[in-house]
Amino acid sequence: MRYAFSTLGVPGMPVPEVLRLATGTGYQGVELRAHPEEPVHPLIGMRERAAVRGQFADAGVEILAVAGYAQVAAARDAADEEALAHELTELVFLASDLGAPYVRVFPGGEGRPAAEADADAARRLAAVAPLAAERGVRVLLETHDSHGTGAAAARVLGLVGHRRIGALWDVLHSWLGGEEPVDTHAALAPHLGYVQVKDVASAKERTPLPLGAGALPLAAALGTLGREPAGAHGPVPAPEGTYDQGSGGWLCWEYEKRWFPEAADLPGLLVPGREHLQRLLGRSTAAS
Numbered sequence: 048m049r050y051a052f053s054t055l056g057v058p059g060m061p062v063p064e065v066l067r068l069a070t071g072t073g074y075q076g077v078e079l080r081a082h083p084e085e086p087v088h089p090l091i092g093m094r095e096r097a098a099v100r101g102q103f104a105d106a107g108v109e110i111l112a113v114a115g116y117a118q119v120a121a122a123r124d125a126a127d128e129e130a131l132a133h134e135l136t137e138l139v140f141l142a143s144d145l146g147a148p149y150v151r152v153f154p155g156g157e158g159r160p161a162a163e164a165d166a167d168a169a170r171r172l173a174a175v176a177p178l179a180a181e182r183g184v185r186v187l188l189e190t191h192d193s194h195g196t197g198a199a200a201a202r203v204l205g206l207v208g209h210r211r212i213g214a215l216w217d218v219l220h221s222w223l224g225g226e227e228p229v230d231t232h233a234a235l236a237p238h239l240g241y242v243q244v245k246d247v248a249s250a251k252e253r254t255p256l257p258l259g260a261g262a263l264p265l266a267a268a269l270g271t272l273g274r275e276p277a278g279a280h281g282p283v284p285a286p287e288g289t290y291d292q293g294s295g296g297w298l299c300w301e302y303e304k305r306w307f308p309e310a311a312d313l314p315g316l317l318v319p320g321r322e323h324l325q326r327l328l329g330r331s332t333a334a335s
Contacts, residue, residue, distance in 0.1 A: 118155025
Protein backbone atom coordinates (compact mmCIF):
# COMPACT_ATOMS: atom_id res chain seq x y z
CA MET A 48 0.00 0.00 0.00
CA ARG A 49 1.18 3.53 -0.76
CA TYR A 50 0.45 6.66 1.23
CA ALA A 51 -0.57 10.16 0.23
CA PHE A 52 -1.94 13.25 1.93
CA SER A 53 -4.24 15.96 0.64
CA THR A 54 -3.15 19.58 0.43
CA LEU A 55 -6.48 20.38 2.10
CA GLY A 56 -4.44 19.75 5.25
CA VAL A 57 -1.79 22.35 4.39
CA PRO A 58 -3.87 25.12 2.79
CA GLY A 59 -1.96 27.41 0.47
CA MET A 60 1.38 25.68 0.97
CA PRO A 61 3.73 26.22 -2.01
CA VAL A 62 4.57 23.14 -4.06
CA PRO A 63 8.27 22.95 -3.01
CA GLU A 64 7.23 22.91 0.65
CA VAL A 65 4.59 20.24 -0.01
CA LEU A 66 7.26 18.10 -1.66
CA ARG A 67 9.71 18.56 1.20
CA LEU A 68 6.96 17.54 3.58
CA ALA A 69 6.10 14.41 1.59
CA THR A 70 9.67 13.24 1.18
CA GLY A 71 10.52 13.99 4.79
CA THR A 72 7.61 12.01 6.21
CA GLY A 73 7.57 8.93 3.99
CA TYR A 74 4.56 9.72 1.81
CA GLN A 75 4.81 8.64 -1.82
CA GLY A 76 1.97 10.79 -3.16
CA VAL A 77 -0.02 13.99 -2.79
CA GLU A 78 -3.66 14.71 -3.59
CA LEU A 79 -3.77 18.28 -4.92
CA ARG A 80 -6.77 20.38 -3.91
CA ALA A 81 -7.66 22.00 -7.24
CA HIS A 82 -9.07 25.29 -5.98
CA PRO A 83 -8.02 28.87 -6.91
CA GLU A 84 -6.88 29.32 -3.28
CA GLU A 85 -4.15 26.78 -3.98
CA PRO A 86 -1.02 26.92 -6.16
CA VAL A 87 -2.39 24.28 -8.58
CA HIS A 88 -5.84 24.63 -10.14
CA PRO A 89 -7.46 24.56 -13.61
CA LEU A 90 -6.69 28.22 -14.36
CA ILE A 91 -2.91 27.85 -14.32
CA GLY A 92 -1.15 27.75 -17.69
CA MET A 93 0.81 25.07 -19.48
CA ARG A 94 4.17 26.43 -18.36
CA GLU A 95 3.09 26.28 -14.71
CA ARG A 96 1.68 22.80 -15.17
CA ALA A 97 4.90 21.56 -16.72
CA ALA A 98 6.89 23.10 -13.87
CA VAL A 99 4.73 21.42 -11.21
CA ARG A 100 4.95 18.07 -12.96
CA GLY A 101 8.72 18.42 -13.17
CA GLN A 102 9.03 19.34 -9.50
CA PHE A 103 7.10 16.25 -8.44
CA ALA A 104 9.10 14.02 -10.78
CA ASP A 105 12.40 15.41 -9.48
CA ALA A 106 11.29 14.76 -5.90
CA GLY A 107 10.13 11.22 -6.67
CA VAL A 108 6.62 12.00 -5.40
CA GLU A 109 3.47 11.15 -7.36
CA ILE A 110 0.51 13.43 -7.91
CA LEU A 111 -2.22 11.03 -6.89
CA ALA A 112 -5.21 13.12 -7.90
CA VAL A 113 -6.62 16.50 -8.78
CA ALA A 114 -9.34 17.05 -6.18
CA GLY A 115 -11.96 19.11 -7.95
CA TYR A 116 -15.25 20.52 -6.73
CA ALA A 117 -17.56 19.70 -9.64
CA GLN A 118 -20.96 18.49 -8.42
CA VAL A 119 -22.30 16.00 -10.91
CA ALA A 120 -25.65 15.17 -9.27
CA ALA A 121 -26.81 18.76 -8.63
CA ALA A 122 -29.86 20.29 -10.29
CA ARG A 123 -28.78 22.65 -13.07
CA ASP A 124 -30.31 24.84 -15.76
CA ALA A 125 -28.96 24.84 -19.33
CA ALA A 126 -26.25 27.43 -18.63
CA ASP A 127 -25.12 25.62 -15.49
CA GLU A 128 -25.08 22.34 -17.40
CA GLU A 129 -22.65 23.80 -19.92
CA ALA A 130 -20.52 25.26 -17.15
CA LEU A 131 -20.31 21.87 -15.42
CA ALA A 132 -19.27 20.12 -18.65
CA HIS A 133 -16.52 22.72 -19.05
CA GLU A 134 -15.42 22.28 -15.43
CA LEU A 135 -15.17 18.50 -15.81
CA THR A 136 -13.24 18.86 -19.05
CA GLU A 137 -10.76 21.27 -17.49
CA LEU A 138 -10.19 19.00 -14.51
CA VAL A 139 -9.40 16.08 -16.82
CA PHE A 140 -7.01 18.25 -18.83
CA LEU A 141 -5.30 19.43 -15.64
CA ALA A 142 -4.84 15.90 -14.31
CA SER A 143 -3.52 14.74 -17.67
CA ASP A 144 -1.07 17.63 -17.94
CA LEU A 145 0.21 16.94 -14.43
CA GLY A 146 0.46 13.18 -14.94
CA ALA A 147 -2.14 12.47 -12.24
CA PRO A 148 -4.17 9.27 -12.68
CA TYR A 149 -7.32 10.53 -10.95
CA VAL A 150 -9.80 13.42 -10.80
CA ARG A 151 -12.06 13.72 -7.76
CA VAL A 152 -15.65 14.98 -8.19
CA PHE A 153 -18.56 15.35 -5.76
CA PRO A 154 -22.21 14.30 -6.10
CA GLY A 155 -23.91 17.44 -4.70
CA GLY A 156 -27.45 16.18 -5.21
CA GLU A 157 -28.88 16.96 -1.76
CA GLY A 158 -32.62 17.54 -1.67
CA ARG A 159 -33.29 15.89 -5.03
CA PRO A 160 -35.20 12.67 -5.73
CA ALA A 161 -32.59 9.92 -5.80
CA ALA A 162 -33.55 8.64 -9.24
CA GLU A 163 -33.20 12.11 -10.79
CA ALA A 164 -29.88 12.79 -9.09
CA ASP A 165 -28.55 9.37 -10.10
CA ALA A 166 -29.59 9.79 -13.73
CA ASP A 167 -28.09 13.28 -14.05
CA ALA A 168 -24.83 12.23 -12.41
CA ALA A 169 -24.53 9.16 -14.62
CA ARG A 170 -25.26 11.14 -17.79
CA ARG A 171 -22.68 13.81 -16.97
CA LEU A 172 -20.00 11.33 -15.98
CA ALA A 173 -20.64 9.25 -19.10
CA ALA A 174 -20.23 12.38 -21.22
CA VAL A 175 -16.71 13.06 -19.88
CA ALA A 176 -15.64 9.38 -19.94
CA PRO A 177 -14.33 9.37 -23.56
CA LEU A 178 -12.08 12.37 -22.85
CA ALA A 179 -10.86 10.73 -19.65
CA ALA A 180 -10.04 7.58 -21.61
CA GLU A 181 -8.23 9.58 -24.28
CA ARG A 182 -6.17 11.37 -21.61
CA GLY A 183 -5.47 8.31 -19.45
CA VAL A 184 -7.35 9.64 -16.42
CA ARG A 185 -10.04 8.12 -14.19
CA VAL A 186 -12.78 10.39 -12.86
CA LEU A 187 -13.76 9.26 -9.37
CA LEU A 188 -17.08 10.02 -7.69
CA GLU A 189 -16.41 10.52 -3.98
CA THR A 190 -18.72 9.03 -1.37
CA HIS A 191 -19.97 12.38 -0.10
CA ASP A 192 -23.11 14.42 0.65
CA SER A 193 -26.13 13.04 -1.30
CA HIS A 194 -24.26 9.85 -2.24
CA GLY A 195 -22.24 9.28 0.92
CA THR A 196 -22.54 5.50 1.02
CA GLY A 197 -20.97 2.95 -1.25
CA ALA A 198 -24.43 1.71 -2.20
CA ALA A 199 -25.50 5.19 -3.33
CA ALA A 200 -22.34 5.84 -5.32
CA ALA A 201 -22.53 2.39 -6.91
CA ARG A 202 -26.04 3.14 -8.21
CA VAL A 203 -24.58 5.95 -10.31
CA LEU A 204 -21.48 4.06 -11.40
CA GLY A 205 -23.53 1.07 -12.48
CA LEU A 206 -25.55 3.33 -14.75
CA VAL A 207 -22.39 4.79 -16.30
CA GLY A 208 -20.73 1.44 -16.99
CA HIS A 209 -17.38 2.87 -18.11
CA ARG A 210 -14.04 1.79 -16.72
CA ARG A 211 -12.72 5.39 -16.72
CA ILE A 212 -15.42 6.45 -14.26
CA GLY A 213 -14.90 5.10 -10.76
CA ALA A 214 -15.24 5.68 -7.04
CA LEU A 215 -13.28 7.36 -4.27
CA TRP A 216 -14.14 5.93 -0.86
CA ASP A 217 -14.20 8.65 1.82
CA VAL A 218 -14.47 6.60 5.02
CA LEU A 219 -16.07 9.47 6.96
CA HIS A 220 -19.12 9.83 4.76
CA SER A 221 -19.89 6.13 4.40
CA TRP A 222 -19.70 5.91 8.20
CA LEU A 223 -21.99 8.92 8.59
CA GLY A 224 -24.41 7.12 6.26
CA GLY A 225 -24.54 4.16 8.66
CA GLU A 226 -22.87 1.75 6.25
CA GLU A 227 -20.52 -0.96 7.51
CA PRO A 228 -17.06 -0.84 5.90
CA VAL A 229 -17.41 -4.37 4.53
CA ASP A 230 -20.60 -3.32 2.76
CA THR A 231 -19.06 -0.11 1.42
CA HIS A 232 -16.17 -2.04 0.00
CA ALA A 233 -18.40 -4.70 -1.51
CA ALA A 234 -20.44 -2.00 -3.29
CA LEU A 235 -17.42 -0.04 -4.53
CA ALA A 236 -14.95 -2.84 -5.31
CA PRO A 237 -15.74 -2.99 -9.06
CA HIS A 238 -15.15 0.77 -9.30
CA LEU A 239 -12.68 1.66 -6.54
CA GLY A 240 -9.78 3.99 -7.35
CA TYR A 241 -8.41 4.81 -3.89
CA VAL A 242 -9.43 5.45 -0.29
CA GLN A 243 -9.45 8.66 1.75
CA VAL A 244 -8.87 8.17 5.47
CA LYS A 245 -9.40 10.64 8.32
CA ASP A 246 -10.58 10.68 11.92
CA VAL A 247 -13.07 12.74 13.95
CA ALA A 248 -14.48 12.58 17.49
CA SER A 249 -18.09 11.94 16.49
CA ALA A 250 -20.71 12.52 13.81
CA LYS A 251 -21.42 15.93 15.35
CA GLU A 252 -17.84 16.94 16.19
CA ARG A 253 -15.91 16.75 12.94
CA THR A 254 -12.78 18.73 13.76
CA PRO A 255 -9.98 16.60 12.27
CA LEU A 256 -8.02 14.48 14.70
CA PRO A 257 -4.82 12.46 14.42
CA LEU A 258 -5.49 9.07 12.85
CA GLY A 259 -6.57 6.63 15.53
CA ALA A 260 -7.63 9.32 18.00
CA GLY A 261 -11.28 9.44 16.94
CA ALA A 262 -14.34 7.33 16.29
CA LEU A 263 -13.98 6.25 12.67
CA PRO A 264 -13.68 2.48 12.04
CA LEU A 265 -10.35 2.72 10.28
CA ALA A 266 -9.25 -0.80 11.20
CA ALA A 267 -12.44 -2.28 9.76
CA ALA A 268 -12.16 -0.19 6.59
CA LEU A 269 -8.53 -1.09 5.99
CA GLY A 270 -9.28 -4.70 6.80
CA THR A 271 -11.41 -4.90 3.67
CA LEU A 272 -8.46 -3.95 1.45
CA GLY A 273 -6.04 -6.76 2.26
CA ARG A 274 -7.28 -9.14 -0.39
CA GLU A 275 -8.93 -8.57 -3.73
CA PRO A 276 -12.59 -9.46 -3.18
CA ALA A 277 -14.52 -11.86 -5.32
CA GLY A 278 -16.16 -9.91 -8.10
CA ALA A 279 -13.82 -6.94 -7.73
CA HIS A 280 -13.53 -6.66 -11.49
CA GLY A 281 -17.29 -6.73 -11.87
CA PRO A 282 -19.04 -5.57 -15.01
CA VAL A 283 -16.96 -2.38 -15.25
CA PRO A 284 -13.40 -3.29 -14.28
CA ALA A 285 -10.69 -0.79 -13.60
CA PRO A 286 -8.35 0.09 -16.48
CA GLU A 287 -6.32 -2.78 -17.90
CA GLY A 288 -8.42 -5.20 -15.86
CA THR A 289 -6.72 -4.24 -12.58
CA TYR A 290 -8.27 -3.72 -9.18
CA ASP A 291 -6.78 -0.33 -8.30
CA GLN A 292 -7.01 -0.72 -4.55
CA GLY A 293 -5.18 -4.03 -4.44
CA SER A 294 -1.43 -4.47 -4.10
CA GLY A 295 0.18 -1.09 -4.68
CA GLY A 296 -3.07 0.81 -4.03
CA TRP A 297 -3.32 4.17 -2.30
CA LEU A 298 -4.49 5.47 1.05
CA CYS A 299 -4.83 9.25 1.18
CA TRP A 300 -5.15 11.18 4.44
CA GLU A 301 -7.61 14.01 3.89
CA TYR A 302 -7.06 16.23 6.94
CA GLU A 303 -9.56 19.08 6.70
CA LYS A 304 -7.41 21.87 8.14
CA ARG A 305 -8.81 24.36 5.59
CA TRP A 306 -12.28 24.05 7.12
CA PHE A 307 -11.11 23.74 10.73
CA PRO A 308 -8.25 26.23 11.27
CA GLU A 309 -8.30 25.49 15.01
CA ALA A 310 -7.18 21.90 14.34
CA ALA A 311 -3.60 20.90 15.04
CA ASP A 312 -1.18 21.48 12.18
CA LEU A 313 -0.83 18.48 9.89
CA PRO A 314 2.96 18.33 9.30
CA GLY A 315 3.75 17.05 12.80
CA LEU A 316 1.03 14.41 12.54
CA LEU A 317 2.05 12.86 9.22
CA VAL A 318 4.65 10.35 10.43
CA PRO A 319 2.60 8.94 13.33
CA GLY A 320 -0.45 8.89 11.05
CA ARG A 321 1.33 6.83 8.41
CA GLU A 322 2.71 4.50 11.07
CA HIS A 323 -0.78 4.00 12.48
CA LEU A 324 -2.12 3.02 9.06
CA GLN A 325 0.78 0.63 8.57
CA ARG A 326 0.05 -1.04 11.91
CA LEU A 327 -3.62 -1.44 11.03
CA LEU A 328 -2.77 -2.92 7.65
CA GLY A 329 -0.26 -5.26 9.26
CA ARG A 330 -2.88 -6.55 11.67
CA SER A 331 -5.43 -7.09 8.92
CA THR A 332 -2.87 -8.98 6.83
CA ALA A 333 -1.87 -11.17 9.77
CA ALA A 334 -5.51 -11.97 10.48
CA SER A 335 -6.32 -12.95 6.88
